[in-house]
Amino acid sequence: MSALEDLDLAFVGFGEAAAAFVQGWGQRRPAHIRAFDIKVEDGSAAVRERKWQDCQRAHVHGCHSLAQALGGASVVFSLVTADQALAAARQAAAGIERGSLYLDCNSCAPGTKRRAASAIEGAGARYVDVAIMAPVHPALHRVPMLVAGPHARAALDVLAALDMRAGAADGPVGAASSIKMVRSIMVKGLEALTAECVLAGRRAGVDAQVLESLEATFPGFQWQERAAYMLERAMAHGLRRAAEMREVALTVEQLGLPGDMSRATVQWQQRIGELALAAPPGDYQRRADALLQALAASPQGSPPAGGGDYHDIPGTYVFDAEHSRRGYHLNMFCMSLNDESNRAAFRADESAYLERFPMTAEQQAAVLQRQWNEMLRLGGNVYYTAKLAATDGLTFQDLAAKMTGMSPEAYRKMMIDGGRPIAGNRSKSEWRHG
Amino acid sequence: MARIVAGVATSHVPAIGAAIDLGKTQEPYWQPLFRGFEKSRQWISALQPDVAIVVYNDHATAFSLELIPTFALGCAAEFAPADEGWGRRPVPNVPGHPQLAWHMVQSLILDEFDLTIVNRMAVDHGLTVPLSLLFGQPQRWPCPVIPLCVNVVQYPPPTGRRCFQLGRAIRKAVASFDRDLRVVVFGTGGMSHQLQGERAGLINPEFDRRFLEALVHDPDAAAAIPHLEYLREAGSEGIELVMWLVMRGALDERVTEIHRHYHVPASNTAVGHLILENAAPEAPTMGMSSQTRESPT
Numbered sequence: 251m252s253a254l255e256d257l258d259l260a261f262v263g264f265g266e267a268a269a270a271f272v273q274g275w276g277q278r279r280p281a282h283i284r285a286f287d288i289k290v291e292d293g294s295a296a297v298r299e300r301k302w303q304d305c306q307r308a309h310v311h312g313c314h315s316l317a318q319a320l321g322g323a324s325v326v327f328s329l330v331t332a333d334q335a336l337a338a339a340r341q342a343a344a345g346i347e348r349g350s351l352y353l354d355c356n357s358c359a360p361g362t363k364r365r366a367a368s369a370i371e372g373a374g375a376r377y378v379d380v381a382i383m384a385p386v387h388p389a390l391h392r393v394p395m396l397v398a399g400p401h402a403r404a405a406l407d408v409l410a411a412l413d414m415r416a417g418a419a420d421g422p423v424g425a426a427s428s429i430k431m432v433r434s435i436m437v438k439g440l441e442a443l444t445a446e447c448v449l450a451g452r453r454a455g456v457d458a459q460v461l462e463s464l465e466a467t468f469p470g471f472q473w474q475e476r477a478a479y480m481l482e483r484a485m486a487h488g489l490r491r492a493a494e495m496r497e498v499a500l501t502v503e504q505l506g507l508p509g510d511m512s513r514a515t516v517q518w519q520q521r522i523g524e525l526a527l528a529a530p531p532g533d534y535q536r537r538a539d540a541l542l543q544a545l546a547a548s549p550q551g552s553p554p555a556g557g558g559d560y561h562d563i564p565g566t567y568v569f570d571a572e573h574s575r576r577g578y579h580l581n582m583f584c585m586s587l588n589d590e591s592n593r594a595a596f597r598a599d600e601s602a603y604l605e606r607f608p609m610t611a612e613q614q615a616a617v618l619q620r621q622w623n624e625m626l627r628l629g630g631n632v633y634y635t636a637k638l639a640a641t642d643g644l645t646f647q648d649l650a651a652k653m654t655g656m657s658p659e660a661y662r663k664m665m666i667d668g669g670r671p672i673a674g675n676r677s678k679s680e681w682r683h684g
Numbered sequence: 685m686a687r688i689v690a691g692v693a694t695s696h697v698p699a700i701g702a703a704i705d706l707g708k709t710q711e712p713y714w715q716p717l718f719r720g721f722e723k724s725r726q727w728i729s730a731l732q733p734d735v736a737i738v739v740y741n742d743h744a745t746a747f748s749l750e751l752i753p754t755f756a757l758g759c760a761a762e763f764a765p766a767d768e769g770w771g772r773r774p775v776p777n778v779p780g781h782p783q784l785a786w787h788m789v790q791s792l793i794l795d796e797f798d799l800t801i802v803n804r805m806a807v808d809h810g811l812t813v814p815l816s817l818l819f820g821q822p823q824r825w826p827c828p829v830i831p832l833c834v835n836v837v838q839y840p841p842p843t844g845r846r847c848f849q850l851g852r853a854i855r856k857a858v859a860s861f862d863r864d865l866r867v868v869v870f871g872t873g874g875m876s877h878q879l880q881g882e883r884a885g886l887i888n889p890e891f892d893r894r895f896l897e898a899l900v901h902d903p904d905a906a907a908a909i910p911h912l913e914y915l916r917e918a919g920s921e922g923i924e925l926v927m928w929l930v931m932r933g934a935l936d937e938r939v940t941e942i943h944r945h946y947h948v949p950a951s952n953t954a955v956g957h958l959i960l961e962n963a964a965p966e967a968p969t970m971g972m973s974s975q976t977r978e979s980p981t
Contacts, residue, residue: 560915565882568915570839578749585748587769623881632880633744633837640769646698647951650884661885665949666713669887670878676916 254280254411260323261285262316262338263330264304266487267355267386271327271414272308274390278413284311286319288334317345325408326375328354333493333610339366339377340608348374351405355380355395357494359431359501360424362611367399367423376401379423380416381430385483389415398425431501438491438498439511441480442518445541448477452538461534477534481541488523492516496612503615521545564681565654567626577629583607583617584634593641622653686784686858686865690731691931691939692724693899693958694817696740696872698768698809699951704816705774717955720945721817724959727942728818729826734865735781736829737854739930740810740872741836743768746802752838753800755850757792758807758831759785766806775812775821781828784861788830791857797850807831814872817957836873836924840911847926848907851933858934871931873924875946876917877953886919887954892946895925896956900941903932921953928958938963 257280261268264285272279289301290312305312313319320326320342330338335356346352352370354363354377367377379398386393395416397405402418409416419426451457461473484491495516499509525544530536560568567573574581583604586592596603604614616624617638625635632649639649651661664670674680700717703709709718745766747753763778792799811831819826832854835841842850851869858867875895878886895918898906907929914923942959949955 560912563883563916563920565884566878566915566920567881568839568920569837574749574838581744581749585744588745588767590767590771593769626881631744631837636879637744637769645951646879650879650952653880653884654882664885665887665952668889668948669876669952669954670883670885672886672888672891672917675883675886 254278256324257408257411258282258322258324259284260319260326261287261310262319262326262328262342263287263334264301264308264310264312265329267329267382268327269304269308270386270393271391271412272310274392275412280412282311282322283309284313284319284323286313286316288330290314316341320345320347323347324350326350326352328352328356330356331490331493332357332497333612336362336366336369336611337608340369343369343373343375346370346373346375350375351378351401351408352376353378353380353397353405353409355382357381357430357434357497358427359497359504359611360428361500361504362497363424363427365611376404377423378402378405379419379426380405381419381426383430383433396426396429398427399423428501431498434494434498435502435512435515438495438519439515441484441491442515444477444480445484445518445522448481448534448538449542449545452535452542457535457538474534478532478537481534481537482529484519484522485525485527485529485537485541488519488521488525490523492520492523495519500612500615503619562677562679564675564678567623569631573629573631575629577613577625577631577634579607579609580613580617580625580628580630581634583609584630584637587637587641596641620652622649626653686735686861686863686867688855688858688867688869688934689733689962690942691869691871691935691958691960692728692814692818693871693928693931693956693960694721694814695874695950695953695955695957696810696813697950697953697955698770698813700955701773701775701809701813701816702770704821714950717947717950720947720955720957723943724818724945724957725820727959728868731866731868733827733868735784735867736815736827736870737832737858737867737934738811738814738829738870738872739832739834739927740814740870741924741927742833743808743810743837745808746805747833747835749838752835753802753833754835754842755797756800756802756805756833757785757789758802758805758833759789760803760805763805763807763811763829763831765812766808768808773809773812775816776824778807778811778815778825778831779828781830783863784858784865784867785830787861788854788857791860792850792853795853795856797853802831802833805831805833810872814870818870832930834927834930836926841923841926843911844907844909844926844929847929848903848933851930851935854930855934869931869934871928873927874918874922875925875954875956876919876922878919879921879952881920883919885952887948888917888919888922889946889948889954891917891922892954892956896944896946896958899928899932900939900958900960903929903937906932932960935960936962 259280264287287301289297292298335358352375363379370377378401381396383394392415396419397416398419398421451460464473495512499512502509527544530540613628651658703714708714759782760780761782765773765775875892876888878884939960945957947955
């Protein structure tokens with residue numbers, strides 16, 4: 251029943267992993283492979299064109315819409331970025347064939363996968379939690395995978411027919427991704443640690459001695475080679491890794507533990523990814539130097555054209571286009587709280603109410619845990635989040651106090667004494683050194 | 685002919701509205717702030733303007749992220765105070781002035797300011813707090829109001845220069861309205877304050893004083909302040925001060941400063957307040973306001 255020629259297959263997201271699978275299948279591949287990638291709708295013509303070329307090169311039928319890719323497909327691989335996985339599942343639910351297998355291979359928190367599962371199952375299709383457990387290169391389609399959920403058996407049959415190496419993670423949807431998420435604390439965290447260690451070592455002129463000493467402590471780890479590889483990974487895929495690590499931090503926090511290391515990993519991966527720097531060939535030193543040079547030229551992310559360097563203002567989240575796009579649904583949820591009946595519905599069952607708004611899992615968690623600055627980081631605007639504060643019975647001043655980490659009394663006193671002074675609060679550099 | 689006789693600048697902090705509504709204005713925390721508006725209330729009750737154009741920003745009330753007009757003019761006959769999440773303020777509905785508002789819209793658009801026309805709009809504290817500060821707690825507001833919303837929430841807001849030029853175009857528009865109306869323009873919001881993030885609570889009295897001086901005596905310099913300077917020096921919400929420039933642009937080049945007040949804090953905000961009259965007011969205005977006039981500082 252899972253003979254290769256009978257498979258009608260669709261990719262949601264056609265990036266590195268999907269292309270690697272197709273490459274690995276070679277001639278022994280399903281007759282019909284369609285793909286939809288959100289980049290074919292990108293604002294930049296160059297980005298769109300590259301994506302069409304990716305599809306062409308792989309001899310995959312590139313589609314203009316998700317619905318077109320899903321129509322007739324009996325097996326769907328979702329291979330988008332972690333922050334898009336839930337949105338992709340929700341959109342796929344509108345066009346997916348009943349009974350088809352939806353293999354969600356994205357690196358998401360178990361809770362995110364469960365929400366995606368309920369969208370897919372609600373459309374009559376079969377959701378499978380899949381975790382990809384190693385880099386797709388050089389293993390390609392034979393990269394180790396774990397599958398979980400009620401349709402794991404069917405998924406294993408299909409994956410075996412595709413000559414893929416999947417094993418079962420016993421348990422419900424989320425079981426496979428738990429393994430992946432917890433593993434990533436180490437894998438992606440090690441990359442971030444390596445970056446911080448090697449860059450600091452380079453700048454201090456002690457990198458060689460440091461790595462040598464590490465080699466003595468952990469013999470056989472091959473620190474120099476690993477450092478070169480790990481820097482390349484972060485440079486090529488930092489943004490994707492940052493998105494995954496946000497899900498990892500969420501997983502850790504949902505387990506009742508602080509996700510500090512994962513959150514710090516997000517920062518480094520994001521910072522390196524934003525440089526969009528091709529890793530130069532050669533050893534770790536050349537890569538580290540390229541990074542140091544690019545970081546020096548771009549002190550804080552990449553401010554949009556004409557925006558000036560407002561990214562350098564400390565403790566401030568300018569509600570620009572990027573924030574607005576990221577935070578649209580979060581803010582529109584807050585907006586709904588202008589209505590008393592909505593406030594009542596939210597108070598009665600917060601999680602259920604949040605399901606009305608297609609927010610990311612991270613945004614939902616920030617709302618539920620009232621992480622006010624995190625909401626701003628995730629695209630919230632304070633005039634909107636203030637409505638959530640109002641629903642909680644907080645005044646604007648209470649809210650401001652919470653964002654500064656001060657008690658309401660201490661904050662009120664600071665204001666009566668003339669407020670937070672401008673001196674020492676103009677630039678992030680003053681906060682780092684001051 | 686209609687004419688603009690004066691401008692009022694004032695912060696529009698929601699907590700000020702709450703203090704008025706809850707009868708707290710004489711409490712020690714609030715008393716110094718409200719004392720600075722006593723003169724203003726006498727002044728405006730003597731002036732008896734026929735219309736107030738109130739330049740303010742909507743705070744996720746009438747407009748959400750669904751629709752973000754940079755400049756929007758309220759042309760309705762009436763505007764209802766909104767529930768902003770804390771429940772509706774106990775203030776009367778705000779009467780509009782559709783004839784003048786529609787006249788302004790036509791004039792402004794033909795003058796190349798492409799305003800959004802709004803026929804139904806709830807108004808929030810940005811508009812009602814300045815009215816309360818100047819008019820107190822009347823059963824009915826004493827004059828019709830034309831709301832002019834400026835986007836200062838979604839970055840980028842219009843530049844200070846653009847706001848100043850809009851003020852000039854408003855002055856032209858009002859002057860071409862064929863009815864004998866005396867119009868006051870309110871510029872609201874500011875002064876330095878930051879409501880968000882770890883830097884919340886920022887106040888910069890030096891910036892505020894320089895801004896007050898420039899607005900009165902060298903408005904071109906005030907109009908040249910770039911967004912980055914507001915954000916960094918006056919706090920992320922200090923950028924509301926661009927709305928004061930609309931008011932200033934609507935006045936003559938030279939103005940007489942009738943009153944100035946500055947107080948820290950109202951909740952999270954530095955409160956600034958100015959009353960400016962056109963330098964050569966015509967006889968009736970001068971006569972009525974002479975008692976409250978003080979020399980410019």
